Amino acid sequence: MEINEDNQNHSQNGVLKEEEEVVVVVVPFPAQGHLNQLLQLSRLIFSYDIPVHYVGTASHNRQAKLRVHGWNPLTTANIHFHNFEIPSFLSPPPDPSATCKFPSHMQPCFDCSKHLRQPLSQLLRNLSSRVRKVIVIHDSMMGSVIQEVRLIPNIESYSFHSVSAFTVYLYILETMGNSIEANDVFPKDIPSLEDCFTKEFLDSVASEYDYQKFNSGNVYNSCRVLEDAYLDLLDRATMESKIKNWALGPFNPVKIPKFKGSNSxxxxxxxxxxxxxxxxxxxxxxxxxxxxxxxxxxxxxxxxxxxxxxxxxxxxxxxxxxxxxxxxxxxxxxxxxxxxxxxxxxxxxxxxxxxxxxxxxxxxxxxxxxxxxxxxxxxxxxxxxxxxxxxxxxxxxxxxxxxxxxxxxxxxxxxxxxxxxxxxxxxxxxxxxxxxxxxxxxxxxxxxxxxxxESMDEAGVSRMELDSFVAHITSSCSKLL
Incomplete structure (x- = not known):
């Protein structure tokens, strides 16, 4: 999918113009794989001439911009980075000798990011008073930070899952107490979650689960070319709650431009x-x-x-x-x-x-x-x-x-x-x-x-799903109550 950066209707200083009816606010989890995926998704969204507000600390926003691949976020006027302050936190070095390789050294940062709730709430209320509709796309681990959404009528939230649909569905099976049986879609000997996470992080995941009920849908950096069977299973799992799952990937550019000043x-x-x-x-x-x-x-x-x-x-x-x-x-x-x-x-x-x-x-x-x-x-x-x-x-x-x-x-x-x-x-x-x-x-x-x-080309399966998602979020308010 080609991004048109010449047709912009948004000023660089973040001032909303009168003709803007819908804006998107993106709230990433403060770790590189999460920051990058949601910045790449922002690129796709603002290609539809929808302003995107990317929220985080100054340090993490700087990190996301410096490390992004395949395009330069500084060349577009349709994305705005909000550098919110949070209390200082310990930033210890990683422990290469740890038995569990999960990066527990980053936990203080994750915990401190909860302080984004207040400044983000102020931003959401400000935007909601000036546009017809605000769409929040937040990392699944940042649900508590965007909980103000449920109190504002013209805001909808969508949870971004930074992992595969395959992995998410396995997690759903396990939380429901179901065993994972080998069949046509799941191979045998699925690895357990032992040593995949620290207990502290699993507790953090559990504490975020309650906020999922306020969402209007789930977003994945995946493609039906790759994970159609698992996305269908997720659709069935969320059908009763009327939660739709959107496979909008790959988020990253699939054609790498060569331009001066890029990482090339x-x-x-x-x-x-x-x-x-x-x-x-x-x-x-x-x-x-x-x-x-x-x-x-x-x-x-x-x-x-x-x-x-x-x-x-x-x-x-x-x-x-x-x-x-x-x-x-x-x-x-x-x-x-x-x-x-x-x-x-x-x-x-x-x-x-x-x-x-x-x-x-x-x-x-x-x-x-x-x-x-x-x-x-x-x-x-x-x-x-x-x-x-x-x-x-x-x-x-x-x-x-x-x-x-x-x-x-x-x-x-x-x-x-x-x-x-x-x-x-x-x-x-x-x-x-x-x-x-x-x-x-x-x-x-x-x-x-x-x-x-090809799925990102015109009439490709991911492009059509992205078109459908954009049409959905820009339609009349369909917030789940």
Missing amino acids: SHFCFEWLDKQAPNSVIYVSFGTTTALNDEQIKELALGLKQSNQKFIWVVRDADKGDVFDGEVRSVELPRGYEDSVKDMGLIVRDWAPQLEILGHPATGGFLSHCGWNSCMESISMGVPIGAWPMHSDQPRNAVLITQVLKLGIVVRDWAERHETVTSEVVENVVKRLMASKEGDEMRKRAAEIGGKVR
């Missing part, structure tokens, strides 16, 4: 441009994974022993505030970068992941299987070496490898406490990049990726 100027592209098509594996474990020194060493040796071209993003996990203080410098074996200079590229700063995945030289992705990364990889037609760490990632890995058949498993979730050896890394990389199995998987990924991209 990153130094890695000079190297990538010299590589053969589908010859490079991209290695990145997202913003919430902290590998210990032993695992870093084994991964480094495995990549070297594979004799395959690679780009490896060597970064520590984000803190709650990514601009607060020093971060741990991940140590590679002595002399490693020189020893792999002809076959690998080490990136220690922020990498433009979407553009890397979209580059013709990239033929594989060694990934933690965060849903944002999964959707980017699928939409660019790149198969995945699935190495889940926590959260929804183990179940996303099942969806990728067993259901969609777009990847291979690096380590079974049952062996999550074991170090992945260099031999395992070497074998996985060779299977994905230098085998008939990998070639067939790449062919399938290219085919599915093409269908996903």
Whole structure:
């Protein structure tokens, strides 16, 4: 879907014009995978000439803008960032030796973000008095922050689920006390949630559940090309409550423009441009994974022993505030970068992941299987070496490898406490990049990726669903009472 940035009717200073009848307020959860997905959704919404107000702290809004892929939010006048103040919070470094890899070091930030409720409520009341209708799209973990919505007649709220429909439906089954039986849509041996989250975070999830009843619908960064069966199951599960589920993805751009000042100027592209098509594996474990020194060493040796071209993003996990203080410098074996200079590229700063995945030289992705990364990889037609760490990632890995058949498993979730050896890394990389199995998987990924991209074209399934969603939110007030 092409974004028209030349036809704007909204002034840069955030003043509403008289002809504006509907505005959208976006409330992300303060972690990179959530911030990015809702900023990308904002791009889709304002392409319909609907003003979008993106709400957060100054630090998290800055983070979202600096790290966005595939477009520049500073070039459009139809999105407004509201930098609200919250009390200061601890921002400790991640613990790479923790048994549970869920980023508990970010919990203080999550807790403190609840203080967004008051300034957000003031914004909502201000907007509601000046336009016909306000639409709030909030992260499912931010329901308590937008609870004022239920008191204002011309505001509707929609909950954004940052994970796959597959994962959400499994969660619904479990909360209802149902066992997960293998059948035509669910494979056997679905990973348990053990070690996926800290108890503190699960308690936070439970505390947000009551606010879902005020919503008018659910929004997913997914596509019926990929998850039609699970979206149908979700529709049945929410039919009685008249809650509709909207699959509006992929949120990320599916055509990567090249323009001055974009991340396309990153130094890695000079190297990538010299590589053969589908010859490079991209290695990145997202913003919430902290590998210990032993695992870093084994991964480094495995990549070297594979004799395959690679780009490896060597970064520590984000803190709650990514601009607060020093971060741990991940140590590679002595002399490693020189020893792999002809076959690998080490990136220690922020990498433009979407553009890397979209580059013709990239033929594989060694990934933690965060849903944002999964959707980017699928939409660019790149198969995945699935190495889940926590959260929804183990179940996303099942969806990728067993259901969609777009990847291979690096380590079974049952062996999550074991170090992945260099031999395992070497074998996985060779299977994905230098085998008939990998070639067939790449062919399938290219085919599915093409269908996903086509879904965003005019009359494509995702584009039509997005058109339908926009028509729905801009219609007469249909708030559930």
